[in-house]
Amino acid sequence: MYKSFTLEIAGRTLRVDVGRVAAQANGAAFIHYGDTVVLSTATASDAPRDGVDFFPLSVEYEEKLYSVGKIPGGFNKREGKASENAILTSRVIDRPMRPLFPKDYRNDVTLNNMVMSVDPACRPELVAMLGSSIATCISDIPFDGPCAMTQVGLINGEFIINPSQQQWKESDLNLTVASTSEKVIMIEAGANEVPEAKMIEAIYLAHDENQKIIAFINRIVAEVGKPKHTYESCAVPAELFEEMKKIVTPEEMEVAVFTDEKQVREENMRNVTEKLKEAFAENEEWLAILPDAIYQYEKKTVRKMILKDHKRPDGRDIRQIRPLAAEVDIVPRVHGSAMFTRGQTQICTITTLAPLSEAQKIDGLDENEVSKRYMHHYNFPAYSVGETKVSRGPGRREIGHGALAERALVPVLPSEDEFPYAIRTVSETFESNGSTSQASICASTMSLMAAGVPIKKPVAGISCGLVTGDTDDDYIVLTDIQGLEDFFGDMDFKVAGTHDGITAIQMDIKIHGLTRQIVEEAIARTREAREYILNNVIAPCIAEPRKEVGEFAPKIISMQIDPTKIGDVVGQRGKTINAIIDETGVKIDITDDGLVSICGLDKAMMDKAQNYVTTIVSDFEEGKIYEGKVTSIKDFGAFVEFAPGKEGMVHISKISKDRINHVEDVLTLGDQVKVICTGKDKMGRINFSMKDVPGATL
Numbered sequence: 001m002y003k004s005f006t007l008e009i010a011g012r013t014l015r016v017d018v019g020r021v022a023a024q025a026n027g028a029a030f031i032h033y034g035d036t037v038v039l040s041t042a043t044a045s046d047a048p049r050d051g052v053d054f055f056p057l058s059v060e061y062e063e064k065l066y067s068v069g070k071i072p073g074g075f076n077k078r079e080g081k082a083s084e085n086a087i088l089t090s091r092v093i094d095r096p097m098r099p100l101f102p103k104d105y106r107n108d109v110t111l112n113n114m115v116m117s118v119d120p121a122c123r124p125e126l127v128a129m130l131g132s133s134i135a136t137c138i139s140d141i142p143f144d145g146p147c148a149m150t151q152v153g154l155i156n157g158e159f160i161i162n163p164s165q166q167q168w169k170e171s172d173l174n175l176t177v178a179s180t181s182e183k184v185i186m187i188e189a190g191a192n193e194v195p196e197a198k199m200i201e202a203i204y205l206a207h208d209e210n211q212k213i214i215a216f217i218n219r220i221v222a223e224v225g226k227p228k229h230t231y232e233s234c235a236v237p238a239e240l241f242e243e244m245k246k247i248v249t250p251e252e253m254e255v256a257v258f259t260d261e262k263q264v265r266e267e268n269m270r271n272v273t274e275k276l277k278e279a280f281a282e283n284e285e286w287l288a289i290l291p292d293a294i295y296q297y298e299k300k301t302v303r304k305m306i307l308k309d310h311k312r313p314d315g316r317d318i319r320q321i322r323p324l325a326a327e328v329d330i331v332p333r334v335h336g337s338a339m340f341t342r343g344q345t346q347i348c349t350i351t352t353l354a355p356l357s358e359a360q361k362i363d364g365l366d367e368n369e370v371s372k373r374y375m376h377h378y379n380f381p382a383y384s385v386g387e388t389k390v391s392r393g394p395g396r397r398e399i400g401h402g403a404l405a406e407r408a409l410v411p412v413l414p415s416e417d418e419f420p421y422a423i424r425t426v427s428e429t430f431e432s433n434g435s436t437s438q439a440s441i442c443a444s445t446m447s448l449m450a451a452g453v454p455i456k457k458p459v460a461g462i463s464c465g466l467v468t469g470d471t472d473d474d475y476i477v478l479t480d481i482q483g484l485e486d487f488f489g490d491m492d493f494k495v496a497g498t499h500d501g502i503t504a505i506q507m508d509i510k511i512h513g514l515t516r517q518i519v520e521e522a523i524a525r526t527r528e529a530r531e532y533i534l535n536n537v538i539a540p541c542i543a544e545p546r547k548e549v550g551e552f553a554p555k556i557i558s559m560q561i562d563p564t565k566i567g568d569v570v571g572q573r574g575k576t577i578n579a580i581i582d583e584t585g586v587k588i589d590i591t592d593d594g595l596v597s598i599c600g601l602d603k604a605m606m607d608k609a610q611n612y613v614t615t616i617v618s619d620f621e622e623g624k625i626y627e628g629k630v631t632s633i634k635d636f637g638a639f640v641e642f643a644p645g646k647e648g649m650v651h652i653s654k655i656s657k658d659r660i661n662h663v664e665d666v667l668t669l670g671d672q673v674k675v676i677c678t679g680k681d682k683m684g685r686i687n688f689s690m691k692d693v694p695g696a697t698l
Contacts, residue, residue, distance in 0.1 A: 003224055007216040009033070009209075010162040012122060014216075016134060018224045027139025027226070033127045035119035037067075040131025041112045042139045048106035048232055053292040055105055057098055061089040061128055062114045063365050073363055083364050084399055089113075089125045091400050092149075093132050096178035096186035099510050100144045104235040109141060118365050121164040126151050129178070130213065137217055140226040144512065147185060148213035149178045150206040154194065159205055165366055174407075175199075175505075177206035181214050183513020190407035193457075193501030196523050203519065236293045240286050244297055247279045248272050253301045260314030262344055262433050262483065263386065269298065299488040306467045306485070307476055313484050314343075321462070321480040321529055326442070326541035328450040335553040336451025338542070340443035343482060344433035349443035350426050351451040353553045355599040357589040358422040374413055375424045376406035378440055384429040401437040402427070405461075408441045408496035408504035409448070412456045419454055420558045420597055434482035435463040437506075441496045442533060449542050452549035458538050459503055461496035462529040464522045465489040472515050479525050491518075495526035499534060554587075554599045557610050563594040565617040571645045576616065579644030584609040612643040620648075620686050622679045625693060630671040633663050640675055640688055648686035650675060657691045 002019040015032040022028035025041040049056055063086050065072050065079060072079055082090070093111065101109070113128035129149040137146045153163035153171035160167055168174060173194050178186035184207050191199065248256075256268035273294055280286045286293075305311045310318060322343030331337040336351035360372040378401040382389035394402075405427065413423070425447060427440035438461030445459045465481030468474065468490050478485055486492050490511045496504040502523075507514075514522075549555065561569065569590065570577045577588055586600035586609045596613055600606045615626060628642035637651040650673075655666050667673070674696075675688035690696060 001224070005216070005220050005223075007213070009213070010160075012162075014127075014130070016220060018138060018220065025135070025139075026141050027135040027137070029131050029134040029138070031127050031131045031134070033119070034122035035117055036122040036124050036127050037115075037117040038124055038127040038131050039114045039116060040128060040135040041110075042132070042135040042141055043110050043112075044139075044141045044229075045108040048234060049108055052106055053234075053295075055098065055101055055103075056108045057094065057101065058108070058110045059090045059094040059097075059132065060110065060112045061086045061093065061125070062112065064115055065363075065365070067115050067118045067124070068365050070363075083362075084403065085125075085364055085366075087396050087399050088403050089128060091396060092125070092176060092186070092188055093129050095188075095508050096147055096149070097132060097136065097143075097145075099185065099512060100147060100180075102142050102144075102231075102233075104233045105142060105231055106234045107141075107231060111136065115365060120166065120366075123151065123162070123165055123168065124365060126162060126176075129176075134217055134220060137221050138225045140229045142228045142231060145180070146214050146217040146221070147178055147180050148210040148217065149176060149186075150209040150213070151176050152202045152206050154191075154198075154202065159202060161205075161209055173199075173202060175202050175206065177203055177210065179207045179210035179214070180513050181211065183515060184519060185509060185513045187505050187507040187519075189502070189505040190410070191497075191502050191504065192411045193498055193503060195501045196527055199502050199505070200516075200520055200523060204516065234289075234292075236289055236296055237286075240289070240293050241297065243280075243286075244276060244293060247276055248297075250301060253297060254305060257298060257302055257313050257484070258305070258311075258315070260316075260343075265313070265484070266386075269294070302484060302488045303467050306478070306489075307469055307474070310476065312478065314482060318476060319479045319525065319528075321532065322482070324533065324537045326446060326537050328446055328542050333552050335550055336447045336449075336453070338443050338446035338450055339430075340439050340446065340537075341431075342435070342439055342442075342480065344431055345436055345439050345482075346429075346431040347436060347439040347443040348428045348430055349440060349447040350428070351444075351447045351453065352424045352426075353421045353451060353453070353549060354424070355554065355556065355587055355589050355597055356416060356420055356422050357587075357597075373416065373422050374406065374410055375422075376402050376409065376427070376440075376444065377424070378402035378405060378427045378429070378437070380429045380432065380436065384432040384436075401440065404437050404494065404504055404506050405440045405444055405496075408459055408461060409444060409455075411503045412445075412459055412498065414454045414456070420556050421453075421554075423448070423453060432483070434484075434486055435461075435480065435492075435494065437461070438463050438494055438496065441504075442538065446538060446542050449545040450550075451553065452546040454545045457498040457500070458534055459496055459498055460530045460533040460538060461494060461504070462526050462533065463495075464491070464493045464525050464529075466491035466493070466509075466514075466518065466522070468511060472517075475518060477518065477521050477525055479529050491522070493522040493526065495523060495530070497527070497530055499531065552601075554601060555603060555606060557598040557606055559596045559598075559610060559613065561590075561594045561596055561613065561617045563592065566590055566592075566594060568616050569596070569613055576643075576645035580609050580612050583644060584612075588613075615643045616646055620677050620680065622677055624677045625674060626677065626688070627672065627674050630667050630669055630673060633667060633669060635663070638663050638667050640673060642675070648675070648677070648688045650688045650690055654678070654687075654689035654691055657696070 017030040027042040153160040154173035172192040325341040441461035465478040584605040626642040628640040632639040
């Protein structure tokens, strides 16, 4: 049965059609917001997947280029692998929804969002986020929703609910907030040094807006929602826990996990595992679920130690940051390098500078975004956590961490006019034990300064964790969580920023939401830690950007020419510009508005190339002096090339003050000579004189 539901959001109509399409999915919502159209579906397998000890949720965001009237580039003319934006959107949908599925649910679930039309006033990412929630809520898949998402922008000090694509670009804040009917469950933000108080105001403005959407979803569910299906629970039996405690007592488990050395803890847990395997060797049923049971036992032990005893596994105080260290210039010949270490988390970031023509080209749904000048890439090799695994390229986690660091640093980068370079930073994870994404921000800000990139201010990042009890008031916020506290805790609240404000937030939780008190405390705690890192670690290592780019970095000269003269510089089929490049070894880029960038390592050759360009675009007025090479000798005179592909003639009568019978009496091919422009002839050809050059001796 086809039903349609509507809601006004931010001055635009959201329409949800149920029962119109995709009837065989467990749940499907065909959504219009303005002229943006997204089909969101939720499907689940009939039975749990064998051998998995986690909830197998997949979230897909499919960008169909027909939605913006484009044919995909490349050979086969089909959409290929997911773009970076599609991957990041999938992650933003996944993070708030995953905790709302039952913890003991092991059926495969796929949430698919297909973008079919894009209205620049209504961002398709937001529509897909809402669509996934609606499709899941109306399906028969167990889900403790609904949840809703709202985006907030900030332009000229005013908040904008669900900004358009153009407003999103111009905004000082790109905030996405997901909520249940009671609490905030996800925060994702990029910001132009927004103060903490302003950020909290924006978060709860979005939270209030989410309540209207949740009421709307509840109305849809009441009319067309399916009863939730039953499922086979994969919870660990309580009697298994009781038997485990007899073999490994809670006190013994505390001793096993209480150490600041990750490797020691892992060895202790291997011993615990072997002891329990030996004890249950005859019970195949329990042996099959023993790994999950041990995980749960360790988790309960760590959470009890933190929450009740205020005792962290590595012995730190609740607000204490692990030992910190910073270095720059650890890799020779690269354009910039820095390493940041926090406990057993260690990141090295390399900065590479290149001409603006090396900016990343983007083929996506946003027609206004065709290139990206700053690129941050994050790598997480298996050796960083002591594992053996072949690298298959960056996964969604690596792409997400790279994007978070990129978002944190973009607000402090110089403009293209100030610094006409494309910039790439690559964060290599040497060692990992919690919050490598925030360590990569710290390493990257130092690497950029070491490379001579004139960033406006240093940026630092830190993460806070959370352990909760039975009530909203029973909780502890942990500063600088390590891996164990992340795995067994309830929150990973990452915040990056400068002394003056926040530049990025990413909040992941495993529970059904955070109270405002927890959100405010976490933001305050991250500011405290961020200030410490900026003042006591980064500043003593490198206090400000270097004044010049390094020896091995390319140098760039920028100059503006009349756009009508671009053809003169390029020449027929690129002959002139290629001749300049071949002679000087530089790289030359020219934009449509006449901005010329000359890039190279040899300053003398760069100056020579600049002089050639200046000469070519100059008006050839009488009295201007040029230097050139004799390229051709005729009976009536000589031709002088004053720039690659550009020649003028010196008549035989203008070569010497004395009368000469043959040009060869004075000149030979290849001679370097000075000439003065005497104007153009009736055919527009440039004429030169040698004898009239001031100081000429010929």
